[in-house]
Amino acid sequence: MSWKVSVEATAFNTGQFPPENEPRILEIAMAGRSNVGKSTLVNAILGSKLAYVGATPGKTRSINFYRVETGTVSFRLVDLPGYGYARSSKTDKKVWSQLTSSYVEKRASLVLVCHLADFRHGLLNNDRLLQEWLSQQSKPLMVLFTKADKIAKSKRRATLQQYVKDGLISTDVPIITSGEDRSGIDEARAFMVRYLQGLAV
Ligand code: GDP
Numbered sequence: 001m002s003w004k005v006s007v008e009a010t011a012f013n014t015g016q017f018p019p020e021n022e023p024r025i026l027e028i029a030m031a032g033r034s035n036v037g038k039s040t041l042v043n044a045i046l047g048s049k050l051a052y053v054g055a056t057p058g059k060t061r062s063i064n065f066y067r068v069e070t071g072t073v074s075f076r077l078v079d080l081p082g083y084g085y086a087r088s089s090k091t092d093k094k095v096w097s098q099l100t101s102s103y104v105e106k107r108a109s110l111v112l113v114c115h116l117a118d119f120r121h122g123l124l125n126n127d128r129l130l131q132e133w134l135s136q137q138s139k140p141l142m143v144l145f146t147k148a149d150k151i152a153k154s155k156r157r158a159t160l161q162q163y164v165k166d167g168l169i170s171t172d173v174p175i176i177t178s179g180e181d182r183s184g185i186d187e188a189r190a191f192m193v194r195y196l197q198g199l200a201v
Contacts, residue, residue: 001070003070005048005066005067007064009064010062014103018076037116045189061081064079072193083126105137111139111199114142114143115142123168141169142171142195148184149181160176
């Protein structure tokens, strides 16, 4: 079933966030390091080319709010700026803007943060930092792997098991996606709907 989607806000400061209470619309955020394939996945999930793919890494500083009507639920998919553009993530702790950090920390409507990680690379330093930071916030964290088309189908299961062994934090079984061959997209969409419906009861 196709979703009805539109851009609701492009925010460079908190004053540009959509109001939270009129009425309350729940939000699912998409987070990941720059170039992980976030824009591609956001577009694939939305079924619409609203997110700008291939922007110079680190350039997209705004938080983009997409309004989604699935037919059963209404929510916002929130595209956060790429995480960890700073060269040395070890020494530079401030890998996310103040705006993004405070959005995740304070936004009451935010019910789930999807952490996008490249399926090929294992958990990079940035990914670990992001996982640690997100797990300190009181927000559930769900892993969506990207670029799965780069890994043979026969190897995907073992690769996923290795991530779990390595201490991956995820509120549910991570979903393996590819914007290229569209694997996992329907699964990710169904997960979001199910997750939101689960909160409503
Ligand atoms: P973002 O910076 O995280 O928003 O990443 P983009 O969506 O702009 O993608 C970064 C690069 O990865 C682009 O060159 C994309 O074509 C490529 N890419 C994104 N998704 C996939 C995927 O699922 N498979 C493959 N093979 N490449 C992808």
